[in-house]
Every structure is written in structure tokens, then in C-alpha cells.
Amino acid sequence: MAKRIDVSGLSAFYGAHKAIDDISMTVEPRSVTAFIGPSGCGKSTFLRTLNRMHEVTPGGRVEGKVLLDDENLYGTGVDPVAVRRTVGMVFQRPNPFPTMSIFDNVAAGLRLNGSFKKSELTEIVERSLKGANLWNEVKDRLNKPGSGLSGGQQQRLCIARAIAVEPEVLLMDEPCSALDPISTLAIEDLIGELKERFTIVIVTHNMQQAARVSDRTAFFNLAAVGQPGKLVEIDDTDRIFSNPSVQATEDYISGRFG
């Protein structure tokens, strides 16, 4: 299921403004990679280039290559819709479809991709909700609107929605920043389970979280406000947090700036 991501020489722009500059890295399959760095360093922008969501933003433009196993996401003839179907995403604020029930939210992606028998759909929805550790909480009210759930439940609903279509990669853009500590813990546990099946990339502002959930950590930084963000280093999480090879990383992690 999971695939390797190989990024080389990737830059992203908002109109004339260069947001990230010349980033290259490899993300291993069935692992969790965390992106950390100060605000505005482009880590979310970079994340959104990995499923071609960046170009949805007005003026958004990308240069460089992103290989998913051996296929370039930005190659000619590649359909961005197919890319997003293959690389799932969970957003900072939980965003279930407000007019849909819990069941329909999870089934939304499946219904886009073909016709399913009712029994098949029920089975996949149940499996996805179980995979998102939400089944026990919602199994009695699958037909209630998704917006009636708590923030943490909504976020797990969004994860269930994303994994229901069996993507190769799961991108998470600060998935816990709008949640309370208990919900955060639930999501972190879930990430640990999901990495058995998916390649996971997570952007976080919370360094403890990066240390807890990730196998590898990438540190992003920008030279000054208005300058493009750059990848400073990427390494095993243990190394980044104990003995990073770049001074700026150590400064950031020990709280000297950012």
C-alpha cells in the first residue's frame, strides 16, 4: 500500500513570491516523517506540494520533481485529481462536510471513485472508522451530521474519510493544533497505528509531538522574513533531538528562537 516519496529540487511560488526553495528529500514508506520549523518557513506549503494541493491556491506554482515510487507527480499528463486520490490529506482544522452525515462523510471519497454496493460501502465505512479509532463512539449515530461531533472526534472522522479510499500516503497538516490534549493523545496513538499501513508525513509546531510520533524529522527554516523557506536537515528523529548536525536545528529545538 505505502509508497516512497522522492523529492528533488522542488521550489514553490505564490505569484512572484518564492515560498520554498530547492528542497530535496526522501520519505520512506511505512514510516512517520515530521516537518518542524518556525512559522512561515514553508513546511505547510511543502506538504501541500506533495499532493498537488498547492496549485489550488490562487497564484500557486511549483517547480521541480516529486517521485511517488517512480512516477513524477508533476510529469506531463499527470492528473492532479488522481494524485490527490492517491495521496490523502488531513487538515489543520477538522473539516467534515457540514451537510453530510457521519456515514456519508466517510463514504464521500468512495462514492466519487465508483459505484459500490450498499453492503460493501457499509463494510468499508466501518473498517475506516475502526481504523480511525472512532467506531465505538459513533456506531450508534452514523446518520447524524458530522458537525455534531467534538473537535477531536471530527478530526478522527476526517482521518477515517481520508483512509477510506486507501491512499498510498497520508499527509497531515498540524492535525492536532486545534485540539485539546486528550484528543491530541488519541490522534497520536492513531498515527502510530496507521504507519503500519501508510506513509505518513506530519507537519507540527509541537516538538514533543514530533519526538513522540515520528521516525524521521525534517527541520525547515528561513533566512529572514520574505525569504523563501529551506530544508535545513532531515535525519532520524532521535538524532535530530539529541545531536543534530546543524547549529540552527539545535537552537530551534532548545527553544532559542522560533
Add this chain to the structure above:
Amino acid sequence: MSHALQDQRPARAPKSAAPAGLTRGGLPRWAPAGIAALSIVLGCGIGVLADLHSKIQWGLIGAILFLVITYTASAVIENRRQAKDRIATSIVWVSFVLAVIPLLSLIWTTVSRGIKALDGDFLSHSMNGVTSFEQGGGVYHALLGTIEQVALATAIAAPIGLLTAVYLVEYGRGSLARAVTFFVDVMTGIPSIVAGLFILTTWNLALGFGPSGFAGSMALSILMMPVVVRSTEEMLKLVPNELREAALALGVPKWRMILKVVLPTAIGGIATGVMLAVARIAGETAPIMLLVFGTQLINGNPFEGAQSSLPLYIWEQYKVGSDASYDRAWAAALVLIAFVMILNLVARGIARWKAPKTGR
């Protein structure tokens, strides 16, 4: 592929799994434009061959061909989802074109036909002594009437509308304010002819006055008030509360705070709203027809006797039905459109010019 979580899960047929690759055979980028051009050519061709007189038929044939060809091509070369997306895009484009054509045609017809009779004489003469079938005559009396009636209506409606908006934003609480808000909204929808009938029953029938420009102005002011209230209210709500508090903290009485701080801050937006309302009522015909009556002569006194107005003039000339009167109707329509558009552009100009001060 690890199944640590759900070992019981059956190996699923890759029904929903990603298509073999990320690439997908697709129509080239120029396809929509190409199909559109082809459809237009075919539409016109069929129109000529089948000897259809109306261009509307040509256009509809073209539009239908465009939709059908797009869908078929996409369904064959791409897939059904893609075809649906394409057909939706095409329908949106077609509906846009369908709507733009009549609106452009309206403007074009008015300009091209109106320019014929429009000259200095037309703007500076009345219809005095001009019989309806001969050329010549002018629109001066109607233009004068429109300007006077609209000015009077504005003089009535603008202060009332402004004060009502101030009441709603600065003072209004409770059920009275809610009632005013609701009825202002409802009042926006009053048909102009009903406003005319209302003034007719009160001013003319109950009080016994004859037709005059002023009677028309009163009906117009009823139509104008809710528009002024709405737009002014929106503008006043944009004035930051900090400004109000800062003024009150200096010990300024509330009414002076409103007059010296709130209204000046919002004045650009308020002026825009009033101008747009003026543009809206300047084209009203029905109440003028009931209350101002119409005349061929110049009457500069809006309080005494029948007057004319541009929309009414257009209506009268249209009803005569001669070539000369049609020319006059189009020329007057052009004058009226120009009048309304100038008001609109000035209003939007004011809005843009004043925007940085009120914004944020």
C-alpha cells in the same frame, strides 16, 4: 503490505484502488476551445442551410452541439467522471454566454439606434409643436423633469433613510428595531406601481391634489428609502467600535459622536449607496405614469402641473409607434442609460476613492 491492524480483512479486489498510474489519457488542452469553434461553425452552417431566420436558433443549435460533442468526446477518450466534470464546465460556460449575449445586445441596440436621433437639438428642445409622426423634437423637458423629480425624491428619502440607519445601528434595540429591520427588507420588494398607487390614493384622491412632479417624487422616495437604509446600515456597521468608544471616552455626547466621528468615517460608502439608489429610481416609469401624467411642454415647476420624465417619454414615444418616434425613444433610452451609468460609475468611484479610509 502489513495487516497488523485488521488481519481479518479480506484481500480486497482493487475496485477502488488507484488506476494503474497517475496519468490518464486526456483531451488536449485546446479541446474545449476547438469544440466551441467547431460548434459555432456547425451552428451557423446548419442555420444557413436550413434557412432559419432567427439568430437565436443558430445559437441554440451551436450550444447544444457544444455540450453533446464535449460530453461524447470526454466520455470516449477520458472516463465518466471526467466527462461529467467537462459537461458541468461546459454548461457553466454556455449559460454565461447565453446570458451575456442578450445583455450585450440590449446595450448595443440602444447605442446603435439611439445615436441616430441624438444631437444637441435633441437635448435642448422639448416636444412642443412636434407632431408624433414627424422628425425632430427633443428630450429637454423630460430630462429636466427627471432631474427635478429625482432630486426631490432624494431630498426626502436620503435624510429619512440615513436617520433610520443611524437608529438601527446606534440606538435600535428590542422589538421596534427588529420590526423596522424586517419591514425595511420587505419594503425593498414593493413593486413601483404599488408605490405609485399609494401616493395616488393619499395625495391625489384623499387630499385632492392634481398630478405634479412632486407627487411622483414622493412615490420614488418610498422606493428609495429602503435602499438607502440598507446600504447606510452596512456602512455604519463597518465603522470600528474603537472609534466610537474613543470619542465617548473623551466626553463627547453621543449625537456629536455620531455626527462628527461615525458619519464622516462612513461618508464615502453612504454617498455610494445614495447614488446607487438614485440610479435605481431614475429609471422608474410606472409611478411617474400614474402621478406626473406627462406633457410635451417644458414645465420647470415640479409642484404645479404635469411634467415629463425620461422613462415616461420613452414609453410615450414607443406607444406612438412611428419610425420617428421609435428613433426618439431609442435616443431617450440612450440618454437615460448614460445618466444611470454615470451615476453608477461615480458612485463606485466614490466607493473606491474612500475605501481605504473606512476599510478595516
Add this chain to the structure above:
Amino acid sequence: MASTTPTQIDQAPPVSKSARSTGRAGDKIFAGLSKGSGILLLVIMASIAIFLTYRASIALSKNEGNFLTTFDWNASANPPVFGIAVLLFGTIVSSIIAMAIAVPIAVGIALFISHYAPRKLAAPLAYVVDLLAAVPSIIYGIWGALFLVPQLAGLNLWLDEYLGWTYVFDKTQVGVARSLFTVGILLAIMILPIVTSVSREVFLQVPRMNEEAALALGATRWEVIRMSVLPFGRSGVISASMLGLGRALGETMAVATVLSPSFLINGHILDPGGGTFAQNIAAKFDEANEFGRDALIASGLVLFLLTLLVNGAARLIIARRKDFSGANA
């Protein structure tokens, strides 16, 4: 003022007593004036209803026909016979035609401006649509009568030929297209700008994250619109349509110029004939005696109530929608 100490801030400024009292009096006068204006608006609304009802009751008391079912309008005759059946039919039918054409197209244009048009095109387009909303109805009227009516002859032939079996599109009388159908098309063109601009506003308010949720699942643009934009915008589109309907119901000049009126109810909408409330008032007013005017006022009252109903409904829908969007935030 700058020297005012904090303890004095919420008191009147340290100026003379008389100045302070003018402040109070000024406050009272100003508050009274603005409140009075608000009340005046309510009074106007109430008097419209009262005066129209009063004059209408005079007319109705002498009406020899049935006001609701008589197919005739001889209010100036003796005894007077008049009824609104034809007008009600014509008003509703022409408005329904207008809505059926205008709403889907307006939603299309609104989506075009908010989601499809290239960004450089979208802003000027929105501007042009707003300008077109300001074109006076009399101009739509003469354009409709002198340009649109002849152009529609071909379309009418088609509809008669291919859809004539539906009864509605069966054209039984020859003659130019001064029919309810043409009126409906013209009204549709007239209300298009207003319905478009309100719908566009709603579509632009759809939260970005709702659209991104659909995009990230691999939805095409149309699927994004179906999953996120349309459900969010539905009530807004409904209220925009109601505003358009209110305009279509009360439109006078565009109908008066295009329609060749008759006092018959004819289900064949391509045939010339029929009438609407506003058009009938405009057409009959000049020749009406005082009693005839009262009869016209009675029909105006019905139109007033009709638009009141439609606008009130639109406002209620908008108010309900505010609650919804709050809950979803």
C-alpha cells in the same frame, strides 16, 4: 481634553454647565429624530396597506362580478364587472417561466464568476453584472418589444413543432410573439443580474476548508461544487431567487411593452394574450374613471400582498441560514 484624569473619563467633559445640557438636549433630539424616521417607515408601510385596502373595499362593494373568478375587466362600466383571475394567472405563469429560465442560468453565471472564470476576468465580470442590474426596466421593455419579439418567432415555431404535444407549447394562434412566454423570457433576462450577484456573494463565502476537503479526496472541480459549494449555497440561492421573483411579479413596463393583452386564460403560453397585475394597471389607468381607478387599486392590493408574501419568505430563509452558518463555523 488631554489633561482629563482617568476618574473623569466617563463623566461629561469639564466644560460649562450649559454646554453639557445642550449635549443632553442634543442627544434627545437626535435620538428622537432617528427613532422617528424608523417609525415613519413603519407608518408608511402600514398606510400603504390601509389606504389601498380602503379604496379597494369601495371598488369591491360595487363589483357585480366575482373579484376572484371573473374573466373580465369592465370597471368603468355601469354596473362594474371585474375580476383578477386572468391577471393572477398571467402574473404567476410569466414569473414561473422567468424563474425557470433565470435561476439555473444565474447559478451558472455565479459559479462561472466565483469558480470557473480566469481570475483576471472574474472581477470585471462581476462589475458588469452589477451595472446591468441598474438598466431601467423601460429600456428592457422597448428592447424586448422591438428586438426580442421578432427574434423569438423562430424559437416559437420550433417549440410548437417539437413540443406542441405538451399542450403548453402548442401555438394555436398565428401572430407575433407578444405572449406570456416572451414576457417570461424578458423577465428572466431582467432578473438575471440580481439573482446572479446575490448567488455569487454566497458562493464566494463557502469556507475554503470545505472545498479543500473535497479536493483532497480527489474530487474534480464539478464534484467539489456538488459536495461543498452547492449544499452551502443552497439557501442563499433560494433567497436570491425569491428576490428575483419579487421583481418579476411586480414588473410593469417590460410587460406592458411586450404583451398584447387580452382577458382570457390560455394555457397555450406561446399564444399572444393574457395580462399581469402591473401591466393591467398601466394599460387601464389612463381611460379609467374614479371608480375604475379604485378597481385597479384593488388589483394593486393583491399584487402588494403577493410580493409581501414572497419577500417575507425570502427574509425568513435568509434569517434561518444565519443560524446554520453559525453552527457550522
